[in-house]
Amino acid sequence: MKRLKHLDCNSNLLESIPSELAGMESLELLYLRRNKLRFLPEFPSCKLLKELHLGENQIEMLGAEHLKHLNSILVLDLRDNKLKSVPEEITLLQSLERLDLSNNDISSLPYSLGKLHLKFLALEGNPMRTIRREIINKGTQEVLKYLRSKIKDDGPSQNDSAIETAMTLPSESRVNVHAIITLKILDYSDKQTTLIPDEVFDAVKSNIVTSINFSKNQLCEIPKRIIELKEMVSDVNLGFNKLSFISLELCMLQKLSFLDLRNNFLNSLPEEMESLIRLQTINLSFNRFKILPEVLYRISTLETILISNNQVGSVNPEKLKIMENLVTLDLQNNDLLQIPPELGNCVNLRTLLLDGNPFRVPRAAILMKGTAAILEYLRDRIPT
DSSP: OTTOOEEEOOSSOOSOOOGGGGGOTTOOEEEOOSSOOOBOOOOSSOTTOOEEEOOSSOOOBOOHHHHTTOTTOOEEEOOSSOOOOOOGGGGGOTTOOEEEOOSSOOOOOOGGGGGSOOSEEEOTTSOOSSSOHHHHHTOHHHHHHHHHHHHHHTOSOHHHHHHHHHHHSOTTTOOOHHIIIIIOEEEOOSSOOSSOOHHHHHTTTTOOOOEEEOOSSOOSSOOGGGGGGTTTOOEEEOOSSOOOSOOTTGGGOTTOOEEEOOSSOOOOOOGGGGGOTTOOEEEOOSSOOSSOOGGGGGOTTOOEEEOOSSOOOOOOHHHHHHOTTOOEEEOOSSOOSOOOGGGGGOTTOSEEEOTTOOOOSSOHHHHTTOHHHHHHHHHHTSOO
16 A cells, blocks of 8 residues: 555554555554554655654664654654663654653663754653753753753764764765664665775674665676675665676575665576575566576565566466465566466465556456456466
8 A cells, every 4th residue: 555644553452563564655644552562663665654653552672773764753652661761863863843752661861862853752751860850840842951961061972983983984985884883784875886895894893784785886796795794684775786697695695685686787697596595575677687587486485576677578377376475576567478377376466566568468457456356367267
């Protein structure tokens, strides 16, 4: 439901939120009050989310990974939970206006919270030790003013030292050390470079990195040193480069679950990719594939294959049917002259996109009815 703006799931018995919710890219208001949630969901695609109401749950922890995508959030309601602390990364929520933390187990606040332009901050019902009761009673602006005064007393913040570290590296690198430390992201994107400098990998040091973003460069091959991160990286974005082949180093990233290779010059994938036994999503859109790469059929964990805007002329329905976890298959704008009726047996598919291909049937009227109707139509055409 890519256009849904408002979702109200208050007063249920939800213990967790499925990761698929993170793909609702138009969502602006999300109500999850009075449930049984124990942690905050992650929202990587919900860039427009303005209000997130999570009061009266059992949330115990707030981490950087929960906050880093909430770029547009105005209201964050976490009242009546079991939070013990608020992370420094709360300052990533630059648009935040209302923050309700009342009735938790919070004993101190990060001084950096004072940098936010909050209009409303609720703290009552917490065992606060670092802020005197009379300051809290004076209201939001006094609390923020007090926190800001403490930043000055404490000398340079962690942020400032992170920026200094970045500046001491060679000027062409500009490695975002702060992103490595707080967000676990190694980001060297949009630099139009043909090589990733060694300094970028050196900057990781002993930190844990779970995401790599080298997109929007001029890379003709995958950096060999990517293998140094093979035991921790789960997300890799190499989109918008000039890759014409995939190196074996990439096939050794044993925790890889999300791989973005869109907008490159790829026409095949190596058989060794079969060893990516945790891969769930692969984006191959805007490349030069003429068939669905054979190795994909053997990666049983795959849930999403995006291969639109290529020259794919055929798919193998028997092999697709064996992929029990596959729920999304995007084949839009390819060269499919016919759709095999046996594709209708792939009943696990929730999203099958076929627009923009030269086949005659199913007709547009069927395609418009959605995946279930397409699959049913195809099943009816299987010769008996």
